[in-house]
Amino acid sequence: QVQLVESEGGLVQAGGSLELSCVVSGRTIRTLNLAWFRQAPGREREFVAAITWSANSAYYSDSVRGRFTISRDNSKSTTYLRMTALKPEDTAVYYCAATGDVILGGRMSSVRTYDSWGQGTQVTVSS
DSSP states (O other), X not given: OOEEEEOOOEEEETTOOEEEEEEEESSOGGGOEEEEEEEOTTSOOEEEEXXXXXXXXEEEOTTTTTTEEEEEEGGGTEEEEEEOSOOGGGOEEEEEEEXXXXXXXXXXXXXXXXXXXXXXXXXXXXX
């Protein structure tokens, strides 16, 4: 099975930046669609960003578009989430996720689309 390991998150000031990484093993990353989700206390896990393998296309939730950037480095078997202009509402546990399945329209942002998940890493943005 696919294993995903996120880097350590951190504590940053509002307006600051932080980059998360997720190392993939167990399956070649080139065949995987990758995504980042986050979950704040008392809230549902929500989609943040995704990047496909087929077209190398990136997708973002409305809440992070323009501030976050997802990327992948297949040579390092790693996906990244670069977060800038961070807001306190970005505080959450961030999870990387993967699927080898083709993602149909409207399903990129669904938690049910992904079958492999990292353990999560805490990102805290102070105000």
